[in-house]
Every structure is written in structure tokens, then in C-alpha cells.
Amino acid sequence: MERNTFSYKLKQFMMFAGPASILFFGTVLVPFVYGFYLTFTSWDGISKVKPFVGLENYTAAMQDSAYWAAIGRTAIYSLFAVILVNALAFFLAYFVTSGIKGQNFFRAGFFIPNLIGGIVLGYVWKFVFNRAFVAVAQAITGGTVPSLLSTTGGAMFCLILVSVWQYAGYMMLIYVAGFMAVSNDLKEAALIDGCTPSQAMQNVTIPLMRSSFVQCLFLSITRCFVVYDVNLSLTNGEPFNSSVMAAMHVYNQAFTYKNYGLGQAEAVILFVICAVIGVTQVYIGKKGEVDA
């Protein structure tokens, strides 16, 4: 059998990797490259011609104050959501690995929000904020109370709360895996050497779980930066566009206002910001990793 000829290799490659390559090229690579080309045109989404405009879309994106306001809002939202998600997830993971009764039940329970799509979750919480919270607040104060979702600061708060609730269970599973990977011998050795349990946690367990932290931070940052589904169903950018996140702004710019070139340019900038933050975080995180 001729195993070194080009035609043999090509046949083997196409037989096994052909379908995957075609689908991957068609949905990811080609659109990605073509998307760059679109940022240099002023396409309106309907006409056959895509007039070439050079860097105009990028200058327009730089001057689009609504876009930068959305980016800033997304940064604030991500900062709070990422910190709270990871704090809660770590706390939950610690509790459900401490050997208490029913820990598997709790693990499964905290994961439930991740089973359901952002659109449905957003509407469920919209009901909770608009009806249940309002009913409780009115019972306490005795007067009429507006929903948190109808105030400018409140909508952001709601969005952060729902995201924390949504992602905590997922990140918890990663931290649980991290806790399980730290061997009990090391913890016991630290305790015998005179560490208090909290010192053992701080000086032995947490440093060994560094890769879990890096991974959870990466996942939560990259997810928060492009949040869309919950944003759409929970607040839809209201009130007064005070909760429009970057992804929603990009969507509206392209599909609602039909500025496809500008929308795509703004999407590319969002991608670059997201990638830079994600890669920097992983780089810093990996640098200090330790082994047992």
C-alpha cells in the first residue's frame, strides 16, 4: 500500500476530516474573514452592491457615543457579575464538597438555572421583579412601589443579579472539580503542621486551585462581555436605553438600523476588547500556577 503519496493522504484527510472542515470553514472561517471585508463597506443589508468606504466605519464607531456608553456599561456589569459569580460559586463549591448530607442533591439543584435558556430565564425573572418583588415591597411600605426594572440603576442591578444566579451553578461545578483535585493528604499535612483550617485553605488549597480560578474567570468574563439573551428578555435595553449592553447595541446597529458595515466594525472592536482581556487574564493567571 502506498502510504506516502499525496493522493493517499488527501483521500484519508478528506474521508475523515472533510465534513468537519467544510462545515467549520463555511460557518466560522469564511464569515470571519468576510466580516472583516464588510467593515470596509457601507452595506445596507438589502442592495446587491456593497460600496467600499475604507476606514469610515471604524471612525464612525469611534465617534458613536451610544456604542461606547454600552461598552462602559458592559464593563461595569461584567466587573460586578464576574466577582459575584466567582465568589458565590467558590462558596457553594466549598459547602458541597465538605462532606455534608445531600451534597449531590445540592450540586444538582444549584445547576438548574443553567439548563434553561437565557430568554426563558429573563422572562421568569421579569415576572419576579415586576410582580413578586413589587407585591412584597408594597406589603411592607403600604404604598405603591415601582418595579426595579423601571428605574435606571435598578435595571442594571437586576441584570447583574440574574447573571450571578444563572452562572454560579456552572462555575460551582468547575470549583468542585478543583476542590476534589487537591489531595486530602496535603490538607492533613498542613493541619498536622499546625495550620488552622482557614490557613490551610488560604495557603494550600487555594493556590493549588489556581487553574480553576483562571478557567472560571475566563469563562465568566467572556460570557458576560457578550451577554445578549437575558438582556433582551429581561430589560430589552429599557428604561431609556440605560441597560443596552454592547452585544445588543451591535445587534441593533446592524439589524434594526440596517448599518451592517458599522455594526460589524463595532462587533470586531468588541471582539478585540474581549480577546485582549481574556488572553491577558489567562496569561497572568497561568504565570503564577503551582504544582503540588
Added chain:
Amino acid sequence: MIDNEKAAQKKRMTHLIMWIVLLLLFIMFIAPFLLVIINVFKTKGDITSNPLAFVGAHGFTTKNFPEAMRKMNFWNVFTNSAIITFSATVLTILVSAMAAFVIVRNSKWIACTLLFSAMVASMVIPFQVLMVPLVSVYGGTLNVLNHRITLILLHVGFSVSMATFMFHGAIHTTIPLELEEAAYIDGCTRWQTYWKIVFPLLKPTIATVAIIDAMAFWNDYLLPSLVLGRKELYTIPIATQAFYGTYSTDIGLVMAALLLAMLPILILYVFLQRYIVEGVTAGAVKG
């Protein structure tokens, strides 16, 4: 001895406190779902007057369900979601495992190296960067939107890199080359060896990929909403969004629609809970 007993007692106490804290947190976690469940059996007026009561003043009612099912076209939407999720998951597994096999076993071929690095690098690209060109190419130039098959193939295309990466790791670390060599000596071709030896051994990874991708496809909103514009093709998330847009004032119906949208996956979770939690953990830690 007394010290030991004291320590044990202290440990029991801390465990009890932790357990109570966890239980309270758990109740807070599922409270939104419980609220939907208690309100779905009330009339619109009862929900508005007191959303927190277990039973409405006008009593227990189940009439929200049939009406929401009819208006949402539930069985049609459910079938669409099921067809799309099932086909896309099966296809993703088939094409990615095959690609991973040829990549691992021929790591020196340039085509393999290029494909694999491109796939790994592409995992950081958010969907927002691809949606405009996708609509432009598939909606404008090729005009193939509004077909289930287009959505299925796009789903596969987006998940193939992650799945290939996971199968790559599994083949690399768990499948001994000697097994394959024995099959070649016994007269198997590469194609036969793959299907008879390698693919069956990948079962644990297949389960992980199936769980992660099926959940992602079932719940995805943005891509299906761009591809499927015709009402009879809607999936559950799109139908929920459309339903809310039309009937948001009829809160009883909204409750029923939301519960219907959540029920299929919650029922599945009751039975497959252990596998889902394990699969998601495996996928997250490897990815």
C-alpha cells in the same frame, strides 16, 4: 478522648449550620421557578392581585395550559426543537470524532496541523462577530435561510471545533495505538478500524459532547432567530419570545408558556441528572 468528642461535636454543629445555609440558598435559587409554578394555576386577576398566594381567590385552574399550548403552537415548536437538537448533536459527534481521529494519528500532516490550530484559535470568536457576515452570505448570496437543515449545519459548524478539541484529547490520551495496529494486521482498513475499534471506545467523550451540545442547541436563541423567520419553523426559545411579545399582558398564559418552555429539559434532568452534572463538569474542565 474528651477532646475528640468535643471536636466531633463541633464538626457536627458546623455541618448543621452549613446545611441550613445551603438549604436557604437552595430555596432562593429555585424560588423563581416555584413562583411560576404556583401562579400557573391561577387566573389572570388572581396573579395580579396577589402573585405570592399559593392558591388564588378564584381557586385552582388549569385552563392556562391548553390555551397557551394552542397559542404557542407548542407541539409543533417542540418537534422543531427536538429535530434540530437531535440532528445537530448526532452530526457534530460524527464529524468531529472522525476529524479528531485523523488529526491525532497524522499529527505531522500540514493539513491536520493547520485545521486543528485554526479550530483551537476560533474558539475565542464570539458569535456577534459572525452574525452579520452569516446573514449576508446565507441570507443574501445563497438565500438558504428559513430551512431547518441550514440551522442544523450552522449549529454543527459552530460546535465542531470545541467537539474536535475534546475528541482530540480523548483519542490522544485513552486509545492505545497498539489496538489499531492489531486491527490493521488482522486486515482492517483504516475506515473499518475507526468504526469498529476507535469510535466505540470514545463513548464517555461522546456522552459529554452530546450533553453539552444538545443543551446549547436546545437553548440557543440568537442564531435560530436569525435563520428561522417562518413561524412554522420556530424553536422553543424563539416561540417563547414571540409569545411574550404578543400576550405579555395575559400573565396567566405567560406563566403557562414559560413553564411549558422549561418542562422538557427539567423532566429530562430528573432522570439524567447525574450524567448531565458529570458531563458538564468533564466538558468544562477539559475545555
